[in-house]
Amino acid sequence: MRYLLRRLAFFVLTLWAAMTVNFALPRLMPGDPASAMMARFHGRVNPEAIHALEVAFGVDTHQSLWAQYGSYLGNTATGNFGISLTYFPLPVSTEIAQALPWTLGLIGVATVMAFLAGTFIGTVSGWRRGGVVDSVVPPVFVVTSALPYFWVGMVLILLFSVMTNGLLPNDGAYDITMTPSLTPAFIGNVVQHAILPAATILITSIGGWILTMRNNMVTVLAEDYVRMGRAKGLSNRRIMYQYAARNALLPNLTGFAMSLGFVVSGAILVEYVFNYPGLGYMLLNAVNNLDYPLMQALFLMITVAVLVAVLLCDFVTALLDPRTRGA
Numbered sequence: 084m085r086y087l088l089r090r091l092a093f094f095v096l097t098l099w100a101a102m103t104v105n106f107a108l109p110r111l112m113p114g115d116p117a118s119a120m121m122a123r124f125h126g127r128v129n130p131e132a133i134h135a136l137e138v139a140f141g142v143d144t145h146q147s148l149w150a151q152y153g154s155y156l157g158n159t160a161t162g163n164f165g166i167s168l169t170y171f172p173l174p175v176s177t178e179i180a181q182a183l184p185w186t187l188g189l190i191g192v193a194t195v196m197a198f199l200a201g202t203f204i205g206t207v208s209g210w211r212r213g214g215v216v217d218s219v220v221p222p223v224f225v226v227t228s229a230l231p232y233f234w235v236g237m238v239l240i241l242l243f244s245v246m247t248n249g250l251l252p253n254d255g256a257y258d259i260t261m262t263p264s265l266t267p268a269f270i271g272n273v274v275q276h277a278i279l280p281a282a283t284i285l286i287t288s289i290g291g292w293i294l295t296m297r298n299n300m301v302t303v304l305a306e307d308y309v310r311m312g313r314a315k316g317l318s319n320r321r322i323m324y325q326y327a328a329r330n331a332l333l334p335n336l337t338g339f340a341m342s343l344g345f346v347v348s349g350a351i352l353v354e355y356v357f358n359y360p361g362l363g364y365m366l367l368n369a370v371n372n373l374d375y376p377l378m379q380a381l382f383l384m385i386t387v388a389v390l391v392a393v394l395l396c397d398f399v400t401a402l403l404d405p406r407t408r409g410a
Contacts, residue, residue: 090397094390101386105379106155159383165376169368175380178365185256186354186361189277191346193284198339200285201292206328208293209300221293228290236283236356243279252276254358280357284350288342292335299331306330333400340396344389 158164164175201224208217227235244253257263257272303309304327312322351363358364362381369377 087398087401090394094394098387098390101390102156102159102383103152105383105386106152108379164380167369167377168374169372169377175376178377179362179380179384182360182362182365185359186363187346188273189280189359189361190284190350190353190363191343193281194288194342194346196281197285197288198292198335198342201289202296202328202332202335204289205293205296206300206323206331209297209304209331210323210327212301212304217297221290221297224290224293226290227286228288230287232283232287232350232352233356235286236280236353239279239282240356251279253279256360276357276359280350280353280359283353283356292339295335295338296331299334300327303327303331336396336400337393340392341389344392345385346388 162176164179167173167175167178170178204216204220204224208214208221211217240253243251252258252275254276256276257269261269261272263269309322309326312326317326351367353359354361354364355367362384366378366381368374369381
């Protein structure tokens, strides 16, 4: 219990530090959203309008820094991240709410699939060390993992869209002629648009999970409790999954938790190549447009998602590994 309480306290402290840094960074950078918006109007804005923009963007220079910090904490707690400069005059929370489901559906599912498939292949590869699977599959996927996201995406577009006369779509999340709904036709269209970007993520990320799980399995199989299981006459299947794989999986959980946390940021290059309307593409637009409120909200979301994922990983580790409970 003390282990979990310590991890929870560390989570709260880190979250507060991340929020403070997130508050300070935009104020240390040159310029501000209100000035950028004023530049769009070529300076033809009166002082009252500038002040209104500063309040809307959360950078009211008429307040003290501590007052701004207090307002920032209160607004963050209530989900009020200000007005987006890129999508003015829409609120940041509205834009994030529209893009988040696309990123979770594409990047989240692809990340989980890559982890599960990589873990299974790595388990079989480590169990049958020196076999056909161990000799062929890990080297191939390790090479593919070194390939850039955007290059793999463009190759898939060339093979399955350009050279095949549009066999699979390569732009957007669905056909713009369709109205979003829960009908089978729309869902099928969304799945078709997600095949190529999801395949890009799988190809470029599965190799790391295969290699780490395979190496962990090789290390665990040399432990005494595995030898004891074999001496007791347990089946290979039980030894493989309940003895070896369960313990070999523990070091991978933290990496998987961080991967899940970074799902919120989206695979920026993948979403950019496929023009996918997720958070990664939104973050790129925010950086290009100096949209500080949107960048601030997205950076905070990424930080919170990573911290929550790591905290849940600590809970799962404590559940699977009794040694951590007494720490």
